Amino acid sequence: MQHILVAHVEACLRSFNIQMPEEINRILTDQISDLLFCPTDIAVQNLNNEVFANKPVQVFQLGDVMQDSALLFAEQAVAPAGDLPESFILTTLHCAENTDNPERLAAIVAALNEINATLAPVVLPLHPRTRKVIAQHGLQLNVHLIDPVGYFEMVWLLDHCELVLTDSDGVQKEAFFFGKACVTMREQTEWVELIEVGANELVVADKGKIIGAATLNLGRRVQDTAQLYGGGKAAERIVSELLKAGV
Numbered sequence: 061m062q063h064i065l066v067a068h069v070e071a072c073l074r075s076f077n078i079q080m081p082e083e084i085n086r087i088l089t090d091q092i093s094d095l096l097f098c099p100t101d102i103a104v105q106n107l108n109n110e111v112f113a114n115k116p117v118q119v120f121q122l123g124d125v126m127q128d129s130a131l132l133f134a135e136q137a138v139a140p141a142g143d144l145p146e147s148f149i150l151t152t153l154h155c156a157e158n159t160d161n162p163e164r165l166a167a168i169v170a171a172l173n174e175i176n177a178t179l180a181p182v183v184l185p186l187h188p189r190t191r192k193v194i195a196q197h198g199l200q201l202n203v204h205l206i207d208p209v210g211y212f213e214m215v216w217l218l219d220h221c222e223l224v225l226t227d228s229d230g231v232q233k234e235a236f237f238f239g240k241a242c243v244t245m246r247e248q249t250e251w252v253e254l255i256e257v258g259a260n261e262l263v264v265a266d267k268g269k270i271i272g273a274a275t276l277n278l279g280r281r282v283q284d285t286a287q288l289y290g291g292g293k294a295a296e297r298i299v300s301e302l303l304k305a306g307v
Contacts, residue, residue, distance in 0.1 A: 082229055083250060093117060095305060097298050099124035099289055102253050118305070122297035123290015126230065130215060130237040131292040137216035140209050145181035148204065149274065150217045154187045155227035155246060162197050164265035168245055169199045171270035172225075176203040179271075180222060180278060185209045222279045225270070232260055236284065241277040245270060253288055 090096060090107070098104045098121045107119055151172060158164045176182040182203035194201060209217065218224065224235035224242040232251050235242040242260045254260035259282040263269040290297070
Protein backbone atom coordinates (compact mmCIF):
# COMPACT_ATOMS: atom_id res chain seq x y z
CA MET A 61 0.00 0.00 0.00
CA GLN A 62 2.83 2.42 0.85
CA HIS A 63 4.49 1.78 -2.52
CA ILE A 64 1.22 2.62 -4.29
CA LEU A 65 0.88 5.80 -2.21
CA VAL A 66 4.44 6.92 -2.97
CA ALA A 67 3.96 6.30 -6.68
CA HIS A 68 0.75 8.35 -6.65
CA VAL A 69 2.38 11.25 -4.78
CA GLU A 70 5.40 11.25 -7.08
CA ALA A 71 3.09 11.44 -10.11
CA CYS A 72 1.30 14.42 -8.54
CA LEU A 73 4.63 16.16 -7.88
CA ARG A 74 5.66 15.76 -11.49
CA SER A 75 2.34 17.25 -12.61
CA PHE A 76 3.04 20.34 -10.50
CA ASN A 77 6.65 20.59 -11.77
CA ILE A 78 8.19 20.56 -8.27
CA GLN A 79 11.95 20.55 -8.86
CA MET A 80 13.39 20.74 -5.34
CA PRO A 81 14.48 17.33 -3.95
CA GLU A 82 14.02 18.60 -0.39
CA GLU A 83 10.37 19.44 -1.02
CA ILE A 84 9.72 16.12 -2.70
CA ASN A 85 11.22 14.31 0.31
CA ARG A 86 9.16 16.45 2.67
CA ILE A 87 5.89 15.60 0.94
CA LEU A 88 6.65 11.88 0.82
CA THR A 89 7.75 11.74 4.48
CA ASP A 90 4.69 13.67 5.68
CA GLN A 91 2.44 11.01 4.19
CA ILE A 92 3.70 8.34 6.62
CA SER A 93 4.06 10.49 9.77
CA ASP A 94 1.85 10.76 12.85
CA LEU A 95 3.11 14.10 14.21
CA LEU A 96 4.07 17.00 11.95
CA PHE A 97 6.01 19.94 13.42
CA CYS A 98 5.83 22.86 11.01
CA PRO A 99 8.31 25.76 11.12
CA THR A 100 5.93 28.42 9.77
CA ASP A 101 2.28 29.30 9.18
CA ILE A 102 2.85 28.83 5.45
CA ALA A 103 4.06 25.28 6.10
CA VAL A 104 0.80 24.58 7.92
CA GLN A 105 -1.13 26.06 5.01
CA ASN A 106 0.76 23.78 2.63
CA LEU A 107 -0.44 20.79 4.64
CA ASN A 108 -3.98 22.13 4.58
CA ASN A 109 -3.71 22.39 0.81
CA GLU A 110 -2.61 18.75 0.79
CA VAL A 111 -5.80 17.85 2.71
CA PHE A 112 -4.02 16.87 5.92
CA ALA A 113 -7.01 18.11 7.90
CA ASN A 114 -8.73 14.89 6.83
CA LYS A 115 -5.82 12.62 7.77
CA PRO A 116 -5.16 10.91 11.14
CA VAL A 117 -2.20 13.14 11.93
CA GLN A 118 -1.47 15.98 14.39
CA VAL A 119 -0.10 19.21 12.93
CA PHE A 120 1.74 21.82 15.04
CA GLN A 121 3.34 25.17 14.18
CA LEU A 122 6.12 25.46 16.76
CA GLY A 123 8.97 27.24 14.97
CA ASP A 124 12.18 26.09 13.32
CA VAL A 125 14.98 24.30 15.21
CA MET A 126 17.47 25.74 12.71
CA GLN A 127 17.02 29.12 14.37
CA ASP A 128 17.49 27.53 17.79
CA SER A 129 20.78 26.07 16.61
CA ALA A 130 22.03 29.26 15.00
CA LEU A 131 21.34 31.35 18.08
CA LEU A 132 22.74 28.73 20.44
CA PHE A 133 26.06 28.34 18.64
CA ALA A 134 26.59 31.95 17.52
CA GLU A 135 28.78 32.64 20.54
CA GLN A 136 31.00 29.66 19.68
CA ALA A 137 31.46 30.68 16.05
CA VAL A 138 35.02 31.06 14.78
CA ALA A 139 36.47 32.70 11.71
CA PRO A 140 37.74 30.42 8.92
CA ALA A 141 41.48 30.04 8.60
CA GLY A 142 43.31 32.57 6.43
CA ASP A 143 42.90 36.23 5.62
CA LEU A 144 39.41 37.49 4.89
CA PRO A 145 38.28 40.91 3.67
CA GLU A 146 37.00 43.16 6.44
CA SER A 147 33.73 43.69 4.57
CA PHE A 148 32.41 41.02 2.20
CA ILE A 149 29.50 39.30 0.50
CA LEU A 150 29.10 35.66 1.54
CA THR A 151 28.27 33.38 -1.38
CA THR A 152 27.45 29.70 -1.77
CA LEU A 153 27.18 27.89 -5.10
CA HIS A 154 26.38 24.20 -5.26
CA CYS A 155 22.75 23.66 -6.29
CA ALA A 156 22.50 21.11 -9.10
CA GLU A 157 20.08 23.24 -11.13
CA ASN A 158 22.92 25.77 -11.42
CA THR A 159 26.09 23.67 -11.46
CA ASP A 160 24.71 21.10 -13.90
CA ASN A 161 23.57 23.74 -16.38
CA PRO A 162 26.53 25.29 -18.28
CA GLU A 163 24.64 28.46 -19.25
CA ARG A 164 23.36 29.13 -15.74
CA LEU A 165 26.75 28.40 -14.23
CA ALA A 166 28.53 30.73 -16.66
CA ALA A 167 26.06 33.54 -15.93
CA ILE A 168 26.52 33.17 -12.16
CA VAL A 169 30.31 33.05 -12.41
CA ALA A 170 30.30 36.18 -14.59
CA ALA A 171 28.03 37.97 -12.11
CA LEU A 172 30.19 37.02 -9.12
CA ASN A 173 33.34 38.17 -10.88
CA GLU A 174 31.84 41.58 -11.66
CA ILE A 175 30.38 41.98 -8.17
CA ASN A 176 33.76 41.17 -6.66
CA ALA A 177 35.51 43.66 -8.93
CA THR A 178 33.08 46.56 -8.69
CA LEU A 179 30.81 46.22 -5.64
CA ALA A 180 32.37 44.31 -2.73
CA PRO A 181 34.68 41.34 -2.12
CA VAL A 182 32.91 38.01 -2.61
CA VAL A 183 33.87 35.23 -0.17
CA LEU A 184 32.95 31.82 -1.56
CA PRO A 185 33.53 28.55 0.32
CA LEU A 186 33.71 26.36 -2.76
CA HIS A 187 32.71 22.70 -2.75
CA PRO A 188 35.16 20.40 -4.62
CA ARG A 189 32.41 19.23 -6.96
CA THR A 190 31.53 22.80 -7.95
CA ARG A 191 35.20 23.67 -8.36
CA LYS A 192 35.63 20.68 -10.69
CA VAL A 193 32.58 21.56 -12.80
CA ILE A 194 33.73 25.17 -13.15
CA ALA A 195 37.14 24.00 -14.37
CA GLN A 196 35.58 21.52 -16.79
CA HIS A 197 33.66 24.34 -18.48
CA GLY A 198 36.75 26.52 -18.73
CA LEU A 199 35.35 29.18 -16.40
CA GLN A 200 37.43 31.36 -14.12
CA LEU A 201 36.22 32.54 -10.71
CA ASN A 202 37.91 35.80 -9.72
CA VAL A 203 36.64 36.02 -6.15
CA HIS A 204 37.96 35.25 -2.67
CA LEU A 205 37.79 31.44 -2.71
CA ILE A 206 38.17 29.46 0.49
CA ASP A 207 37.86 25.76 1.28
CA PRO A 208 34.48 24.39 2.47
CA VAL A 209 33.83 25.36 6.08
CA GLY A 210 32.21 23.69 9.07
CA TYR A 211 29.10 24.89 10.84
CA PHE A 212 30.82 27.18 13.34
CA GLU A 213 32.83 28.87 10.58
CA MET A 214 29.72 29.27 8.46
CA VAL A 215 27.87 30.88 11.36
CA TRP A 216 30.76 33.33 11.75
CA LEU A 217 30.66 34.21 8.04
CA LEU A 218 26.90 34.77 8.19
CA ASP A 219 27.25 36.97 11.25
CA HIS A 220 30.01 39.13 9.72
CA CYS A 221 29.00 39.50 6.07
CA GLU A 222 27.23 42.44 4.44
CA LEU A 223 24.99 40.33 2.19
CA VAL A 224 24.26 36.68 1.44
CA LEU A 225 24.20 35.56 -2.19
CA THR A 226 23.27 31.89 -2.42
CA ASP A 227 21.58 28.99 -4.18
CA SER A 228 21.31 26.97 -0.96
CA ASP A 229 18.02 26.29 0.81
CA GLY A 230 19.12 26.49 4.44
CA VAL A 231 21.44 29.46 4.00
CA GLN A 232 18.47 31.60 3.02
CA LYS A 233 17.00 31.15 6.48
CA GLU A 234 20.33 31.41 8.28
CA ALA A 235 20.92 34.79 6.66
CA PHE A 236 17.61 35.93 8.13
CA PHE A 237 18.54 34.61 11.58
CA PHE A 238 21.50 36.98 11.56
CA GLY A 239 19.59 39.93 10.15
CA LYS A 240 21.23 39.87 6.71
CA ALA A 241 19.48 40.45 3.42
CA CYS A 242 19.68 37.53 0.99
CA VAL A 243 19.65 37.18 -2.78
CA THR A 244 18.76 33.67 -3.94
CA MET A 245 19.93 32.52 -7.38
CA ARG A 246 17.22 29.94 -8.09
CA GLU A 247 13.92 29.52 -9.87
CA GLN A 248 12.08 28.61 -6.66
CA THR A 249 12.47 28.85 -2.92
CA GLU A 250 11.04 26.76 -0.11
CA TRP A 251 10.88 29.77 2.19
CA VAL A 252 8.33 32.01 0.51
CA GLU A 253 7.67 33.88 3.76
CA LEU A 254 11.12 35.46 3.46
CA ILE A 255 10.18 36.77 0.02
CA GLU A 256 6.90 38.12 1.37
CA VAL A 257 8.54 40.10 4.19
CA GLY A 258 11.24 41.44 1.88
CA ALA A 259 14.16 39.66 3.55
CA ASN A 260 15.02 37.57 0.50
CA GLU A 261 15.01 38.40 -3.21
CA LEU A 262 14.64 35.58 -5.71
CA VAL A 263 16.51 36.00 -8.99
CA VAL A 264 17.13 33.60 -11.83
CA ALA A 265 20.62 32.77 -13.07
CA ASP A 266 20.87 36.01 -15.03
CA LYS A 267 24.01 38.11 -14.75
CA GLY A 268 22.30 41.48 -14.82
CA LYS A 269 19.58 40.51 -12.33
CA ILE A 270 22.09 39.03 -9.89
CA ILE A 271 24.27 42.15 -10.00
CA GLY A 272 21.26 44.44 -9.69
CA ALA A 273 19.85 42.60 -6.69
CA ALA A 274 23.24 42.46 -4.97
CA THR A 275 23.71 46.20 -5.49
CA LEU A 276 20.30 47.06 -4.03
CA ASN A 277 20.64 44.75 -1.00
CA LEU A 278 24.29 45.21 -0.01
CA GLY A 279 24.50 46.18 3.64
CA ARG A 280 20.75 46.06 4.18
CA ARG A 281 19.61 44.69 7.53
CA VAL A 282 16.37 42.79 8.10
CA GLN A 283 14.33 42.52 11.28
CA ASP A 284 12.56 39.43 12.62
CA THR A 285 9.72 41.44 14.13
CA ALA A 286 7.12 38.69 13.65
CA GLN A 287 9.39 35.86 14.87
CA LEU A 288 8.75 33.94 11.65
CA TYR A 289 10.64 30.86 12.87
CA GLY A 290 9.78 30.81 16.56
CA GLY A 291 12.42 33.09 18.00
CA GLY A 292 14.73 30.27 19.08
CA LYS A 293 12.22 28.33 21.22
CA ALA A 294 11.13 25.67 18.71
CA ALA A 295 12.99 22.74 20.31
CA GLU A 296 11.46 23.39 23.73
CA ARG A 297 7.97 23.46 22.24
CA ILE A 298 8.55 20.27 20.23
CA VAL A 299 9.84 18.37 23.26
CA SER A 300 6.80 19.50 25.23
CA GLU A 301 4.41 18.14 22.57
CA LEU A 302 6.35 14.87 22.30
CA LEU A 303 6.07 14.37 26.04
CA LYS A 304 2.34 15.03 25.88
CA ALA A 305 2.05 12.44 23.11
CA GLY A 306 4.00 9.90 25.17
CA VAL A 307 6.73 9.53 22.55
